[in-house]
Amino acid sequence: MKIIILGAGQVGTSVAESLVSEANDITVVDNDVEHLNALQERLDLRVVSGNAAAPSVLEAAGAQDADLLIAVTQSDQTNLCACRVAKTLFNTPTRIARLRSADYAEHPELLNDSNFAVDHSICPEQIVTDYIRKLIEFPEALQVLEFAEGMVTMIAVKAFEGGLLVGKPLKTIPQRLPNIDARVAAIFRRDQSIVPSGDTIIESGDEVFIIAATSHIRKVMTELRRMDKPIKRVIIAGGGNIGFRLARAIENTFNVKLIERDRRRAEVLAGQLSRALVLRGDGTDEALLDSESIEETDMFLALTNDEEDNIMSASLAKQMGARRTLALINRKSYVDLVQGGRIDIAISPAQTSIGQLLARVRRGDVAAVHSLRRGAAEALEVIAHGDAKHCKVIGRRIEEIDLPEGATIAAIVRNTGQSRTEYKELVPYEVPIHEVIMAHHDTVIRAEDHVIVFCTSKKLVSQVEKLFQVGWGFF
């Protein structure tokens, strides 16, 4: 596939990194030449420098025969304009734009083909904010991922000594979690993946991925770890885009303090937030943390733009007694260095936010892609199309499917064919009822099932996608 990526910032670079390994032909456009050269040296792709919204630059990037345009520059206006130009002049089939401001998203008619011609818009800041918010709601989880429009949730937890999981074979789990259908999808021990089977015994320190229907997930969490007291007090360091969005989203649920270094920004924040307490100062300032009783804080979130600062302030907060710490860290090497030590959760904003984007790029019919363990592993939601003759998965039991080593089918979401009536502004409409089926060796996959597949390594992704593609004879 020929893909043009506009903007070589954090998001653009992460997208390029993820896609370059999947036999795509990628061109990156940015106006920072040095940045582009560095990127070109590291990855196998083409670069073009210039204004990303200019027709001549897009032409130079090969917009005529590109399959996909991903506009992820810092500027909403540039992204919108580029999509319009690509549509009008080059008729690029699919156009994705990053829109940071919520203003545009509130008017979907602006994005249709007669206006800015944006097929899909994404807001990385909002995705990261939503993601962190879920982590606050499930404080024990390292990752919380949703599939099938929120029907299925996968969580990653760290097993610890004396916990429910540790020391017993996996097949005993159903006895200990009656009435709950949950499955262990994967286990990572010292960064090595272990394929879970009924006899696998989890050791303390393992990272365990558990999947269940979303309605069950809280129960699973409760059973899994003795629930510490729930999160109440939250301190956010950094009142940037993500810090502000998060504070606004959770200020009515939790007791939130937001630390911001810049005085004028702090005043703006204080004007816009109603219940969160805005403090002016530095997240790495010991005296400030101490006076704001960090030792009684349930969650400390370091969300500034500076990853070194985030690491330092989160470590400091942990040492001073914060119950749980989270830091935004983009560099993979840093994440491996600090996660699990003083910093409980490290989040890479770029990796987190590109899942939606990746789903659009993938072959077959991929509904969701979540990058796991900072991009090392991936969870896919794939829709099975076709019939038993032309598709290698439909009509087969899971044990019969020729999945590559390291890939497991974790769950299936199936349309039951029934529907219930709901009302929207008094107009009735039918909502199909879906059921969540946990995968067992004898589960048979049917057409139009949403299949959630766990890949312990990214290399497996393309093989899984191929498996789900419909053979040529079908058309």
Added chain:
Amino acid sequence: MDALLPVANVLGRLLSIFSLAYLMPIGAAIFYNDGTTAEFVAAMIISLGGGLMLFGVTRSHYRELKPRDGFLLVSTVWALMAAIATIPLLLVYDTMSFTDAFFETMSGLTTTGATVMTHLDGAPPAINLWRHELNWLGGMGIIVLAVAVLPMLGVGGMQLYKAETPGPMKDAKLTARIADTAKALWLVYVGMTIACAALLHQAGLSWLDAVCHAFAAMSLGGFSTRDASVGAFDDPMVEFILIIFMVIAAMNFATHFLAVRSRDLRTYWRDLEVRGVIGLIALSCFGVALYVWMEGTFEDYPTALRHVSFNLVSIGLSSGFVSQDYEKWPVFAPLWMMFLANITCSSGSTGGGIKMIRTLILAKQANRELTRLVHPAVVNPVKVGGSAIPNNVVIAVLGFIFLYFMSVVMLTFVLILSGLDFISALGAIVGSITNAGPGLGVVGPSSNYAVLTDFQTWVCSFTMLLGRLEVLSLAVVFTPQFWRK
């Protein structure tokens, strides 16, 4: 004198227009044939002649007024009108001193509603109508003052409301803007008054009583045609109607205007002050009623609620109608009512006191300081209706409130020095500065201000004007800087 002569020119014009106000009592005098027609016609001629003369003499000094002239204009306009309006009173009652007559008209025009007159029940209808008309005209003046003039002058943090003045204001000249704003708001005011009068008549009052009390209710003035005030009617329906219209009058008229224009009742909910006024008044009514009932003042709770509601709304919203001698209630009740009069009314209403918006800012500022003690690094601007208020506005509000309460304390001292007892002195000053009317003690609900000496009467007249003009606009005229070039 540079500032004085152009202002005098405007005053002359206003005075000529003001003389038209005599038409209403003249009509009443002819209709009821109460024998005061000649006096009112004479007063009208004097007023018109005086106004035209002042206008003519200062004509060469006519110029567009500057914002600074506003202070002088609003101060002198109230004093001069009050002085001129005494003429019919002086002509009809030859025993009445100018001091008392001036108090009465000042009380009318500042919508205070305190009176020095007795035997009101038997007074000529034209005189009663004149007193109430002064209330009503004062209310009109205050609406313009509060919605247009004070925000423009930035008195005591009121520049806050500058941006929210309704009407076509962008790019328009200041004078045109005030005129348009005023017209729109007066329309609301007149409409409400007509509705109130009609309802009161429906409830059984004579047209004269209905119109007079509607005038006094909408202006939150509180004059009555009876010595016993609204208590004379002893009618729950009348009290209920008056409560409703007093609460309406205690809201910002700009909000009414917006609500009428957008035909959306949610406009009221969005106005922070409306929520404050209604919340505080409702809570106080039920609470105080419970208290006086449990203290045994009334036999049953509904009766207590009826009487407490009417008197508390009336005094608390700085109106001044009375239906009971509330001084006989446990002392907490009247004091709480007097306290409410200081803080409850909305800005842009016809009510007095420091206004709800300043009360809210004061409370938020206090809370802000408390938070700052616990969290020294906190950044927490005072927010009203979701937007942060600049610090200079907060400081202006604090300065205003300080000056207001110092005025209360100092003027109370002056009355005590002049021989009044403490409770009466405090009651008289609070009743005057809030423009509520009835005070406590010798000037309480069961009596009136006639017992005061001439000096004390003048002090009260001055206090009413001070409160009406939000202290600062009057005080600034007495500072040397104001007159320096």
